[in-house]
Amino acid sequence: MKRFFIGFGVVTVAIALPPALLNFTGYTHLLLPHFWLMFQFFSSLTFLLCLGVIYGQQRNGSLGGQIFLGGTTLKLLLCMFFALIYLYKFKVNDIIFVLNFFYLYFLYTAFEVYSLLTNLRVQNKK
Numbered sequence: 001m002k003r004f005f006i007g008f009g010v011v012t013v014a015i016a017l018p019p020a021l022l023n024f025t026g027y028t029h030l031l032l033p034h035f036w037l038m039f040q041f042f043s044s045l046t047f048l049l050c051l052g053v054i055y056g057q058q059r060n061g062s063l064g065g066q067i068f069l070g071g072t073t074l075k076l077l078l079c080m081f082f083a084l085i086y087l088y089k090f091k092v093n094d095i096i097f098v099l100n101f102f103y104l105y106f107l108y109t110a111f112e113v114y115s116l117l118t119n120l121r122v123q124n125k126k
Helices: 002-025 035-059 061-089 094-125
Strands: none
Touching (some): 002 035, 035 061, 035 094, 061 094
């Protein structure tokens, strides 16, 4: 579990670094007006989902795969719902939104899959 917290912190900083550099170098037109709100949503969602899946795998190792797939599906649905609300509330450039949204979604999903599969592999070896 400690390994997950360290990994999540490193990945979160690594994902936040390029947008922060865009802010400092003056390329703010490449970020959404409320990018950091979206970043907070994706970060919190990934963190809570990973904790829930890890906890579920520890409680019932035989259902680890199903819990993982259910969590990933839940994340996809919540992210799409967030995108729908965001686009309804704010008028933004479509291409910038797609780039910002998928930047966060794919990087956090890659971390989620990597960390949860390594945890699932450890569970299967026992």
